Amino acid sequence: MYNFKTLSLALGAAVLLFASSCDKNDDTPEPAVSKLTTKTVNDLDNVATATTYFSLATGTQVTGADTASATKWDLKFKATSIFVNSGTSGTGTAQAQIVSSTFDSLTDAPTSGYKADATGAPAISGWYTYTATTEPQHAILPVPGKILVIKTADGKYAKVEILSYYKGNPSTTTATFADLTTRPASRYYTFRYAYQGDGTTSFK
Amino acid sequence: MKFFFPLIFISSVSTVAFAQQDTTRKDSAKQLKEVVVTGTRTAKSLQQVPIPITRITSEEIKKRGLVRLNEVLSEQTGINILDDPHGQGIQIQGFDPAYTLILIDGLPLIGRSTGILELSRITTNNIDRIEIVKGPTSSLYGSEAMAGVVNIITAEPAKGFSGGVAGRYGTNKNADFSLNSSYKTDKFYISGFGNRFSSGGYTLQPASGIPTVSPFSGYTLNGKTAYRFDDNNSLKLSVRYYTNDQDSRFAVEDNRFASGKGTEKDFNIAPVFTHRFSKKDVSVLQLYRSVYKTNSDIRYEDNNNVYDQTFFNQTFNRGEIQNDYAIQDNLKLTAGAGAQYETVEATRYTKQQSFTSGYGYFQADWLPVKKLDVIAGGRFDAHSVYKSQFSPKLAASYALSDKFTLLGSAGKGYKAPDFRQLYLNFTNAEVGYSVFGYEEAKAGVEKLQQSGQIESILIDPSTLKSLNAESSTAFNFGFRYRPVSKLYWTANLFRNNIRNLIETAAIAIKTNGQSVFSYFNLNKVFTQGVETDVTYQLFKPLQIGGGFQYLEAYDQDVLDQIKAGKVFTRDPETNITKVLKRSDYGGLLSRSKYTYNIRLNYNDDKTGINTSLRAIYRGRYGYKDTDGNGIVNRDDEYTNGYMLINASVSKLFMKDALRLQITAQNLFNHKDPQVILNLPGRLIYAGIAYNFNKQ
Numbered sequence: 001m002y003n004f005k006t007l008s009l010a011l012g013a014a015v016l017l018f019a020s021s022c023d024k025n026d027d028t029p030e031p032a033v034s035k036l037t038t039k040t041v042n043d044l045d046n047v048a049t050a051t052t053y054f055s056l057a058t059g060t061q062v063t064g065a066d067t068a069s070a071t072k073w074d075l076k077f078k079a080t081s082i083f084v085n086s087g088t089s090g091t092g093t094a095q096a097q098i099v100s101s102t103f104d105s106l107t108d109a110p111t112s113g114y115k116a117d118a119t120g121a122p123a124i125s126g127w128y129t130y131t132a133t134t135e136p137q138h139a140i141l142p143v144p145g146k147i148l149v150i151k152t153a154d155g156k157y158a159k160v161e162i163l164s165y166y167k168g169n170p171s172t173t174t175a176t177f178a179d180l181t182t183r184p185a186s187r188y189y190t191f192r193y194a195y196q197g198d199g200t201t202s203f204k
Numbered sequence: 205m206k207f208f209f210p211l212i213f214i215s216s217v218s219t220v221a222f223a224q225q226d227t228t229r230k231d232s233a234k235q236l237k238e239v240v241v242t243g244t245r246t247a248k249s250l251q252q253v254p255i256p257i258t259r260i261t262s263e264e265i266k267k268r269g270l271v272r273l274n275e276v277l278s279e280q281t282g283i284n285i286l287d288d289p290h291g292q293g294i295q296i297q298g299f300d301p302a303y304t305l306i307l308i309d310g311l312p313l314i315g316r317s318t319g320i321l322e323l324s325r326i327t328t329n330n331i332d333r334i335e336i337v338k339g340p341t342s343s344l345y346g347s348e349a350m351a352g353v354v355n356i357i358t359a360e361p362a363k364g365f366s367g368g369v370a371g372r373y374g375t376n377k378n379a380d381f382s383l384n385s386s387y388k389t390d391k392f393y394i395s396g397f398g399n400r401f402s403s404g405g406y407t408l409q410p411a412s413g414i415p416t417v418s419p420f421s422g423y424t425l426n427g428k429t430a431y432r433f434d435d436n437n438s439l440k441l442s443v444r445y446y447t448n449d450q451d452s453r454f455a456v457e458d459n460r461f462a463s464g465k466g467t468e469k470d471f472n473i474a475p476v477f478t479h480r481f482s483k484k485d486v487s488v489l490q491l492y493r494s495v496y497k498t499n500s501d502i503r504y505e506d507n508n509n510v511y512d513q514t515f516f517n518q519t520f521n522r523g524e525i526q527n528d529y530a531i532q533d534n535l536k537l538t539a540g541a542g543a544q545y546e547t548v549e550a551t552r553y554t555k556q557q558s559f560t561s562g563y564g565y566f567q568a569d570w571l572p573v574k575k576l577d578v579i580a581g582g583r584f585d586a587h588s589v590y591k592s593q594f595s596p597k598l599a600a601s602y603a604l605s606d607k608f609t610l611l612g613s614a615g616k617g618y619k620a621p622d623f624r625q626l627y628l629n630f631t632n633a634e635v636g637y638s639v640f641g642y643e644e645a646k647a648g649v650e651k652l653q654q655s656g657q658i659e660s661i662l663i664d665p666s667t668l669k670s671l672n673a674e675s676s677t678a679f680n681f682g683f684r685y686r687p688v689s690k691l692y693w694t695a696n697l698f699r700n701n702i703r704n705l706i707e708t709a710a711i712a713i714k715t716n717g718q719s720v721f722s723y724f725n726l727n728k729v730f731t732q733g734v735e736t737d738v739t740y741q742l743f744k745p746l747q748i749g750g751g752f753q754y755l756e757a758y759d760q761d762v763l764d765q766i767k768a769g770k771v772f773t774r775d776p777e778t779n780i781t782k783v784l785k786r787s788d789y790g791g792l793l794s795r796s797k798y799t800y801n802i803r804l805n806y807n808d809d810k811t812g813i814n815t816s817l818r819a820i821y822r823g824r825y826g827y828k829d830t831d832g833n834g835i836v837n838r839d840d841e842y843t844n845g846y847m848l849i850n851a852s853v854s855k856l857f858m859k860d861a862l863r864l865q866i867t868a869q870n871l872f873n874h875k876d877p878q879v880i881l882n883l884p885g886r887l888i889y890a891g892i893a894y895n896f897n898k899q
Contacts, residue, residue: 100770102781120659120717129832135878136830143832144781145772163779172830173776173840190779 034204035197043167044077046187052077056150056158056195071153077189080140080165082124085153087116092153096123099147099159103192109149109157109201124148127162136178140165140186157201160193241310242335242355244569244579245344246528246538252577254601254611256338256680256696256735262359265328267805268816269852269867269891271372271380272401273356274323276334279818279850281751281801282735283336286794287882291322296338297698298731298757298795299351303619305341307355309442311474312348314520315496319622325446325470327424329370329382330397332359338735339680339698340617343583343597346563350617350676351700358426358442361386361395364899372867374889377404377419390432397426406884408877413455416881422448422468436480446470452502462511464502471495484530494520516550518623534571538581540564548623552630554644557623561587575603585618589626589643591672593618609684618675625671625706625723637718639708642671645722649712652720663711665722672725676702690741699732728760729792739803749803757795762835773838774831790826790836796845798823812856821847827879843879847872854891865891 039059046052053062053073062073070092076083085092095114099106115123127146131139148160163169166177167188176182194203238250243257250259260276270276274292278285284295293301302319305312306326313321328334334356341349367385372378379402386395402421409416423446430440446469453463472494480486495518502512524542531537541564549556567581582596597615604610621642628641629648640648646665652658682696704725712720737751763786765771771784791797799822806815823845826836836842849872854865866889873886 100772102772102783105783120715131830134828134830141830141832142774142779144774145770145783145833147781161781169779171776172779173838192780 034202036194036203037197038192038194040163040190040192042169042190044189044191046077046079046189047185050078052189056152056160056193057154057156057197059195074150074152074158075160079187080128081122082127082148082162083117084123084150086123087118089117089122090153093155094153095151097149098124098126099149100145101147102145103147103159103161103194106147106149106159107203109151109159109196109203111201114149114151128165136172136183138180139172139177139183141172152195156196156199157203158193158195159203160191162189162191164188164190240335241357242307242337242353243341244538244567245310245526245540246536246569248569251609251684251686252601252603254577254579254599255341255613256611256682256694256698258336258338258737260334260336262328262331262333265331265334266863266893267807267814267852267854268818268850269372269854269865269889271327271329271370271382272324273326273328273334273354275869276328277323277336277354279801279803279820280336281737282338282753282799284794284796284799284822285323285882286320287880288318288320289881290318291320292324292882293320294323294354295794296336296351297700298733298755298792299700302622303348303351303617305345305349305353307345307353308444308472309358309474310355311472311490311492311494312345312520313470313472314494314518315468315470315498316622318624324401325422325448325468326356327380327382327399327401328356329380329399330358330384330426332357338696339613340595340597340615340676340678340700342593342595342617343581343615344565344567346583346585346595347593347618347620347673350619350674350702358428359395361388361393361428362897363388364897366895366897368893368895370891370893372865372889372891374867375887376406376884377402378887378889379403392429392431394429395427397424399424408875408881408884415452415454416884418450418452420448420450422446438478440476440478442472442474442476444470444472452500456504456511461505462502463505464500464511466500466502467498469495469497485527486529487525487527490522490524490526492520492522492524496520514551516548518548519546521545536569538565538567538569540566548627550623553623553627553641554629554647557627557643559588561585577601587620590621591670593620593673593675607685607687611683612679612681614677614679616675616677618673620673621671621706621723635718636714636716637721638714639721640711642668642723645711649720652712652714657714657716658720659713659715659717661712663709665711668711668722669725671706671723672704674702674704674706674725676700691738692740693736693738695734695736697732697734700730702729702731705729726761729758730760731755731757731792731795745807745809747803747805747807749805750801752800753798755795755797755799757792758789759792759835762789771835772833776831776838776840784833784835784837788837790842793826793828793836796823796825798845812860814852814854814856816852818850819847820850821845843876846874846876848874848883861895863891863893865889865893867891 066072083089085094167184169190384397405419432438526540546559565583599613601611705727707726710719733755739749852867869887
């Protein structure tokens with residue numbers, strides 16, 4: 001009898017809790033529909049064009065007259081340097097900072113701390129290491145956990161993880177990669193990014 | 205091979221009728237009397253001394269066909285030889301080579317331009333034994349004795365007229381020849397020793413055009429003399445001189461070659477006066493001067509322009525007095541005091557620098573009951589440049605029975621900032637970064653600022669805190685067990701907490717985008733593990749043995765960051781960033797978790813044939829960081845573990861006076877040219893040694 005009593009009490013409490021939590025949900029307004037675009041760009045070619053422009057909003061390479069635009073591109077790749085469309089690099093207002101995180105666990109862009117490109121002080125630096133004479137020799141390897149957070153030329157937020165500087169996003173631990181004669185060509189960027197089109201800092 | 209003939213000639217002249225004996229052949233009963241001096245700076249029985257200590261006799265070394273200190277130490281349990289380009293040093297309990305003090309007859313060797321003291325500088329042909337103490341002995345020896353002490357004890361002459369020659373020659377034109385003679389009476393002895401060590405060098409990566417080790421030839425000369433005035437007063441003088449010339453030649457660019465000579469010189473002189481006030485009270489006054497110099501001049505071959513010119517000159521002077529007083533049979537006090545004056549002058553230092561320091565130490569060795577031996581002591585070092593250090597120590601051994609002794613110790617060790625960390629003033633001409641020692645940082649940065657080379661200051665040099673010595677607190681706990689005379693088993697658990705490790709960090713950014721670095725007390729690391737070794741006389745001629753070490757060495761700051769989820773790696777296949785797990789962290793570079801060795805020795809008294817076989821395994825260790833997180837974690841950041849097999853066969857002739865020997869090192873020719881620079885592959889040597897003594 002006693003057991004039955006406690007069980008019914010517990011059940012009753014559970015029902016109440018469930019009901020109240022439902023109420024709460026009903027009170028909160030529906031969140032705005034996220035306009036998050038997540039994409040992986042494979043082998044962005046920085047060989048054919050010495051300077052390669054990229055728009056996070058459209059997810060495409062930018063060429064021709066648009067490369068002089070303040071808003072039509074966000075990132076500019078030139079060998080191992082990555083620039084943003086501002087300051088010494090462009091006419092726009094794009095800014096960036098590097099955040100230590102994995103790509104997935106960075107769910108919100110910081111609200112402050114962004115920098116424009118300036119002489120000798122680019123907004124994005126230290127995203128790679130150069131191995132020099134350590135095997136694999138003379139390789140450019142992206143530093144893990146360096147997420148580039150971009151406040152784009154159109155005032156939106158994006159996060160970018162550079163995956164590879166070599167064609168085909170190869171494993172850098174193989175003998176093929178270590179051997180300079182068989183290593184895939186450099187200056188082919190593979191990166192993934194998430195672009196929040198709704199103007200918020202949320203990457204969810 | 206031309207060196208052989210005169211040696212054989214000498215030996216054949218002096219063969220006749222001298223009484224022969226192979227000096228240290230001993231029975232097992234004698235082992236109980238084994239005495240060590242390094243652990244306490246007083247003679248003490250090996251079984252009783254309460255800290256981990258290993259004793260290697262000259263006879264064992266000869267049976268293994270080894271002639272240089274690096275060869276001997278590489279086969280010891282719990283010791284790894286590291287193959288830094290600046291030289292071969294030893295790792296004890298997970299410490300880098302700079303943290304082990306190397307002594308000859310209790311006096312420190314100097315000449316660590318980059319922290320490593322090249323062990324092949326030291327011949328083992330004129331020694332009686334090597335004692336290795338593990339754990340900090342800064343309480344007795346001061347700086348550098350943080351991981352341990354290796355003390356090379358040179359041989360005392362036998363009574364009468366003695367002499368000997370020894371030679372070993374083999375692969376890579378490696379040649380080692382020694383000559384010694386001595387004369388001893390009741391009151392007086394004099395002995396002389398000469399050694400020539402040379403090599404044709406070797407090249408692990410011929411395509412690079414740069415030899416891994418360039419040809420060299422070195423000489424060691426050692427003289428000792430002693431005179432006993434009466435029962436209470438005696439004087440001893442030892443002199444050692446070492447010189448080594450190395451010829452370098454390598455490709456620089458576009459078929460251009462650079463070549464030149466590097467010279468290394470080391471000179472030590474040590475007079476020692478001993479006075480006995482009474483049987484219970486003895487004082488020793490010791491003076492020591494050591495000079496170490498290197499000089500290298502490398503030039504382009506085509507136009508004779510300088511490619512690289514460097515020098516490094518260091519002097520070390522010390523006066524020390526020690527008094528040993530036995531208050532009672534069970535209480536011995538040791539006290540000592542000393543003063544030191546050191547200078548250094550080098551290419552990359554602004555001017556000649558000098559240090560003065562003074563120290564005092566004290567030790568009480570007390571046996572409250574027969575089975576318990578307690579040693580308490582401490583040392584205070586006052587220094588002109590860095591902060592004073594106090595290094596206390598407490599150790600005890602307890603004999604549960606005559607066969608089993610427990611030992612435990614706790615103590616502090618320290619290592620003074622080295623000359624680079626204090627005085628370096630260096631700008632890399634090719635890349636453009638600068639490094640300043642702590643003492644040079646302020647002036648160096650100001651000078652760069654005046655010439656407009658500084659973009660931004662990260663840390664104002666005037667706010668830098670005085671560089672402190674690196675220090676450790678260590679705990680050792682173990683046992684020695686000899687259940688029967690045939691079996692000897694030791695084990696030791698250790699833990700070292702190291703603070704204030706000196707590392708470089710950027711203090712300013714130059715206008716060329718490069719950094720200016722200086723030195724800081726930054727990291728906290730710890731090492732811990734267990735070491736065990738066993739020797740067993742299986743049947744009369746056959747002795748087997750083995751040793752094992754398990755080691756963990758971690759950077760505490762990295763562990764904290766991993767815990768906070770701030771350390772990342774990349775998946776080697778997808779290149780996607782992941783958070784690093786604690787279990788993936790491989791610890792400090794060059795530390796093998798597992799090392800072991802197996803030893804066999806077959807000694808046939810009847811035929812005089814001795815066969816020795818050793819297998820030395822070094823488990824995989826991290827040697828680089830390729831995923832850019834600054835630590836070892838991914839499989840491709842490790843070497844493969846490897847085993848070296850060393851063997852030697854010798855036969856004694858002419859009543860043991862003559863030994864002929866074949867020695868092989870790295871019999872199975874293991875090589876790892878990319879990673880391990882000190883493994884030239886299989887080495888085969890032929891050796892001959894002859895000794896005589898006439899009473």
